[in-house]
Amino acid sequence: MTTRLTACLLALAVVLGGVLLLRPSESTLAAWSDEATVTVPQLRTGGVRVDVAGATAASATLGMSGDTSGTWRPGAVTVTSAGRVLTGAELAGSRVDYRLARNGVCAATEPVLYSATPSGTASSFAVTGGERLSGARTLCLTFVPSDHVRLQLGGRSLSFATTVGGVATASSTWTATNTWTATQQLPAAPSVTAPQCSSSWPRVTLRWEWDRAGMVQDVTRWSVQAEAESGWREINSLNPSQRSTGVSSRDFPPFQFENTQVRVVAVLADGTTVTSATTTVRVERLVVLGAVYCA
Amino acid sequence: MPNRLTRAALAAVLAAVLLSGSGTTLAGWNDAELREGQVVSAGDLTVEPVSTSTVVVRPGTSQPLPASTPLVPGDVVRLTSRVRVSAAGELLTGTLGLEVTGLQGLTRSTPRVTTTLAAVGTRGWTVTPANDGASATAVVDLTVPATVAQRTTLDAGAIRWTLTQEMP
Numbered sequence: 001m002t003t004r005l006t007a008c009l010l011a012l013a014v015v016l017g018g019v020l021l022l023r024p025s026e027s028t029l030a031a032w033s034d035e036a037t038v039t040v041p042q043l044r045t046g047g048v049r050v051d052v053a054g055a056t057a058a059s060a061t062l063g064m065s066g067d068t069s070g071t072w073r074p075g076a077v078t079v080t081s082a083g084r085v086l087t088g089a090e091l092a093g094s095r096v097d098y099r100l101a102r103n104g105v106c107a108a109t110e111p112v113l114y115s116a117t118p119s120g121t122a123s124s125f126a127v128t129g130g131e132r133l134s135g136a137r138t139l140c141l142t143f144v145p146s147d148h149v150r151l152q153l154g155g156r157s158l159s160f161a162t163t164v165g166g167v168a169t170a171s172s173t174w175t176a177t178n179t180w181t182a183t184q185q186l187p188a189a190p191s192v193t194a195p196q197c198s199s200s201w202p203r204v205t206l207r208w209e210w211d212r213a214g215m216v217q218d219v220t221r222w223s224v225q226a227e228a229e230s231g232w233r234e235i236n237s238l239n240p241s242q243r244s245t246g247v248s249s250r251d252f253p254p255f256q257f258e259n260t261q262v263r264v265v266a267v268l269a270d271g272t273t274v275t276s277a278t279t280t281v282r283v284e285r286l287v288v289l290g291a292v293y294c295a
Numbered sequence: 296m297p298n299r300l301t302r303a304a305l306a307a308v309l310a311a312v313l314l315s316g317s318g319t320t321l322a323g324w325n326d327a328e329l330r331e332g333q334v335v336s337a338g339d340l341t342v343e344p345v346s347t348s349t350v351v352v353r354p355g356t357s358q359p360l361p362a363s364t365p366l367v368p369g370d371v372v373r374l375t376s377r378v379r380v381s382a383a384g385e386l387l388t389g390t391l392g393l394e395v396t397g398l399q400g401l402t403r404s405t406p407r408v409t410t411t412l413a414a415v416g417t418r419g420w421t422v423t424p425a426n427d428g429a430s431a432t433a434v435v436d437l438t439v440p441a442t443v444a445q446r447t448t449l450d451a452g453a454i455r456w457t458l459t460q461e462m463p
Contacts, residue, residue, distance in 0.1 A: 004301060031460040032340040032389070037345050038376040040398070040437070040451035046365030047445035068367040169443040170368035 033240035046257035050166040051136070059106050060180045063136030064166040070174070072137070072166035074098055076124045077116045077172045080100045088125065090153075091118035091129035094147025096160060098127065098139050106140030113139075127162065141182045152273060154213060156187025167275045190215050193265050194277035195224075204281055207244040217269040226252065227261040227278075235241070235262075249290025252283045259283075261294050319345070338384020340422070342391060342458040343378045345430060369399075372401060372437040376382050379430045380412075382422045389422040390415060392457040393433055399452040401437035408433045420434070422458060431456075 046067025052062045064070040077096050079086045098114040099106065113130040147152070161181045168174035191212040193207035212218060215251055224236040224245055235251040252260065261278040268274070280295035312386060350359035352371040359373070365371070379392055395406055410431035412420035437451055 004298075006463050018343070031462055032338070033457065033459040034341045034344050035380055035458065036344050036345075036456040037346055037397075038374070038456070039453040040372065040374055041349055041362050043362065043366055043372060043449040043451055045449065046367050047444055067365045120359070127390055168445075171443070171445075174368070174441065174445045286346050 003158070013180055017178055047176070048166060048168045048174050049176045050164050052164065052180045053136075054138075054180050055180055055182065057182055057184050058142070059101055060137050060141045061136055061138045061163055062133075062178075062180065062184065064134070066168075066176075068114050068168050068170050068174070068177075069134065070166050071134045072164055073130065073132045074114050074127040074180075075163045075165040075177070077163075078161045079118065080161070081153060081156050085123045086118075086122040086158075086249055088118040089123050091146070091149055092275050094118055094149045095129070095144040096125070096162075097142040097144060098130075098162075099142065100138050101138035104137075104138060106142075108142065110140070115176065132167075141181075141184075141244040143184055143186075147217055147266070147268070147272070150187065150213055150215055151189055154186055157183055157185050159183045187213055190214060190266075190274050192264050192266050192274055192276035195262060195279045197279050197281055197294035199294045201293075203219050203225045203246045203248045204292045204294055205244055206262065206264065206279065210242065210266060215268075219266040220269050221267050223265040223267055223273075225263050232263070245280065247292055249283060249285035249292055252285055252292075254285060254287045254289075256283045256290075313363070314378075337429075339381050339386050340387060340458060340460055342378050342456050343381075344456075345379050346375075347377070349373070349377045350375075360418050366439045366443070368439050368441040370439040370442060372439070372451065374435045374437065374454065375432065376435075376454060376456070377430055377432040379428060380426060382424050382427045384424060386463050387424055388461045388463070389458050390460070390461055391420040391422050391431060394431050394457065395420045395435060397452040397455060398437060400443075400449050401451055402440050404436035404438070405410040406433045406435045406447055420454045426457065 007136045015286050030252055035131060036263050048064055048066035050064050050070060050072055062072060064072050077089060092205065096116040097112045099110040099112055102110055112126045115129050116125040116127045118125045133195040141162065143158065143160065161179050164178050166176045170242070191211045195208045198207070200207045206224065208217060219240040221240060222238040222242060223231040223234050224238065224247070226235045235247065236245050238245055259280050262281055262284045263278045264276045266274040282293040286292055325339050343344065349362040350373050351364045351366065352373050353361060354369055361370070382389060391412060393408060394404060406418070408418070408431055410420055411429050412422060412426055412431060413415060415421050435454060443449070
């Protein structure tokens with residue numbers, strides 16, 4: 001009796017389990033659906049650039065253009081002479097100044113806005129000072145050469161390549177650069193003319209002229225030199241105001257009968273020298289007798 | 296002769312089988328009659344775009360700019376999408392949804408949806424045959440961040456409208 005009851009209950013459980021497994025469930029229900037995709041059209045971002053216009057030897061109109069506004073300033077300058085990049089040491093003591101033009105005219109009376117001071121072994125010099133500018137502005141470049149540069153590079157043409165960096169107001173990652181190149185001629189180097197010889201037997205008088213060429217320092221003394229066996233020998237040292245001197249046979253060795261080169265050397269405050277071209281004189285000396293002639 | 300308990304169990308099994316819905320296996324009799332074709336109308340549940348516009352709203356400018364305008368940081372790309380739903384059928388209920396996770400690259404705002412449909416949950420709207428022909432308009436603002444690169448193309452992605460039938 002108990003066994004039959006158990007069998008019936010098990011059979012009932014199996015059937016009910018089958019019913020539960022086989023009955024329709026919600027996961028099998030199909031539902032309608034639809035969708036619509038709306039795509040954003042391809043977009044593109046703009047940009048900014050730095051413009052350099054109307055460049056002359058002394059000025060250029062700089063500004064930014066593009067899809068948004070921005071500010072700019074000169075960042076660095078490189079100086080070349082005859083295609084060779086000059087180092088800071090070669091330009092030591094010099095300055096590259098930048099001013100804003102007033103009414104399109106560059107005037108030295110305007111305040112210096114930016115400046116670069118070359119030094120050391122670098123060949124690119126940071127432009128410092130001032131604030132970033134906006135809009136198109138005409139910037140003027142002035143090279144203020146040191147005495148050293150006037151002496152070493154006087155009369156040569158120098159090219160100043162200034163990189164101008166711009167950044168968008170809306171994003172610091174939107175940057176642009178351009179280069180403004182200005183070429184300027186340096187004033188002639190300081191010079192001493194070759195001494196001119198005038199005869200006043202038994203001596204000669206040497207005269208010369210001095211062109212300071214805008215140097216800060218001046219001559220501290222004149223050294224009149226004659227050609228010697230082992231180079232040049234100073235035969236006279238004169239104060240800086242003098243522009244002439246007499247030369248006699250006593251200024252030469254006791255036995256000399258030959259043409260001799262003479263020259264004048266300007267000795268500057270910092271010890272730098274500026275040497276004239278040579279002039280030939282004839283020296284005839286026999287111990288206490290002798291004369292000097294213009295050759 | 297089975298006893299009473301056994302008969303009760305058999306009756307329960309038979310009842311369960313009959314009630315399980317698997318009657319197809321129990322139908323022994325059948326009949327067929329050819330009738331002339333009848334028009335059977337299925338229901339309808341669709342969503343379709345009506346209009347889409349993309350403009351650039353630039354701070355400081357009074358008029359929207361075309362989408363082809365080169366973008367700058369701070370610009371807002373405004374996507375406006377209008378869809379119409381169709382719902383026909385007895386006891387038909389659906390839910391209109393809007394997914395914006397497909398938008399990328401730009402800073403996305405919370406979509407603003409204008410519709411006469413009744414809202415359900417977040418970004419869901421109930422659609423019934425009474426709403427057949429109703430429309431919904433979504434506006435999504437995408438702001439150009441300051442970190443975006445200049446002179447580059449942007450694929451801002453897409454939004455997706457979904458309309459799904461709810462089972463009764």
